[in-house]
Amino acid sequence: MAGNVKLSLLARGWLQMTVTWTSGYDISEAYPFVEWGKVGAVAAPTRTPAGTLTFSRGSMCGEPARTVGWREPGFIHTAFMRDLWPNKEYYYKIGHELPDGSVVWGKAYSFRAPPSPGQNSLQRIIVFGDMGKAERDGSNEFANYQPGSLNTTDRLIEDLDNYDIVFHIGDMPYANGYISQWDQFTAQVAPISAKKPYMIASGNHERDWPNTGGFFDVEDSGGECGVPAETMYYYPAENRANFWYKVDYGMFRFCVADSEHDWREGTEQYKFIEQCLSTVDRKHQPWLIFAAHRVLGYSSNSWYAAQGSFEEPEGRESLQKLWQKYRVDIAFFGHVHNYERTCPLYQSQCVTGERSRYSGTMNGTIFVVAGGGGSHLSTYTTAIPNWSIFRDQDFGFVKLTAFNHSSLLFEYKKSSDGHVYDSFTVDRDYRDVLRCVHDSCFPTTLAT
């Protein structure tokens, strides 16, 4: 009756966690709630009511979502667990209270509350895009479109004890207008999302549809125009139709952008990105991460290269000055289905010859394509651009480990065996962030 629970964080992620799930009950039939408490506490568990949303066929923008792909999505419930103790273990269980007072229960799960912003503790993040879903027995597999999806999912389920939060940066189920595929996807990732905050970004396969206010007038969402994604998952955007948000996790600040909406200077999203990047106190949250679905930075994927841009047009032209001014450590993208990492770059130039151990003044941002979550792989140019340090045309995902305020480890793992195939470290103190480099301090205008 109810299932596929998914945890998520709020913008000031500490102290609060959300749980979202789907059921067949509207609130006139049963009241949804979550029962939760601190593991080992003597206090009785807390019951917190959930909000309920759904969406209708009429809110779909085109075919097949409005026609053969339509299926009633049921009711999507979200409850907020508040005043959590940082890093403590919690248990929780969803439930629905029927009119006669009896309760229909979901399964019991547990999670670890997030560290407070700036907290010094071991913090481990997973990042990938474009995963999709598949059937283990190959049944109903009409196109084998996401052949790496189950391997990525399985590696993350096996390794649940060794990371804390997941960012799936767009192209989630590839439902493309067949609404039931959202349930297939959320069931596939539920063993992960029931235990770890599962944060998402909007991709072309969630959002794009002609003449619906997006940046790309293509039909990649199969008529969904973002409605299922924006309802099925919680993420801390002020207006969830604008899929951009910030989230803090201990020593990390994440600024998640929406590459399916205009990001250029003068737009609402550009203001958000600047606000997100500029409001983090790097003394306490040194690790500043930017993420979006489409490649707004650098990729030597063959079709971007054929256009001569190595990116979505107007991506880095618009955003580079923000990444540089606010000294973004790493910018992640999906969309291209492979792995690629650049040197620390400023205006397409490597700012250092170092390849794996970065330290001292930070003069540029490292750009990473981590779009090999599962969908059919993309090819590269044969000539390797001089900013491209490592490429792998295979399925995989990235893990970031912050040991403390001055030491970060980056690892790229293949989904087939979970082993590390590329890595680098960043060792840096706050004074290294403070130093002015190209475009990163305000120009002095007080000269006499």
Ligand SMILES: *[C@@H]1O[C@H](CO)[C@@H](O)[C@H](O)[C@H]1NC(C)=O
């Ligand atoms: C960054 O630039 C400064 C000054 O241009 C230089 O001294 C420093 O070595 C550079 N740092 C790295 C890590 O390349």
Ligand SMILES: *[C@@H]1O[C@H](CO)[C@@H](O)[C@H](O)[C@H]1NC(C)=O
């Ligand atoms: C990399 O290639 C670009 C374009 O070909 C060139 O402008 C730049 O000087 C090169 N950088 C290095 C570090 O070789």
Ligand SMILES: *[C@@H]1O[C@H](CO)[C@@H](O)[C@H](O)[C@H]1NC(C)=O
């Ligand atoms: C930070 O962690 C690294 C890696 O574990 C360690 O070598 C370093 O001593 C730590 N630094 C501080 C200031 O604790």
Ligand SMILES: *[C@@H]1O[C@H](CO)[C@@H](O)[C@H](O)[C@H]1NC(C)=O
């Ligand atoms: C999935 O992983 C197995 C080994 O664990 C490997 O043999 C297989 O090729 C992988 N599948 C894909 C599509 O990469």
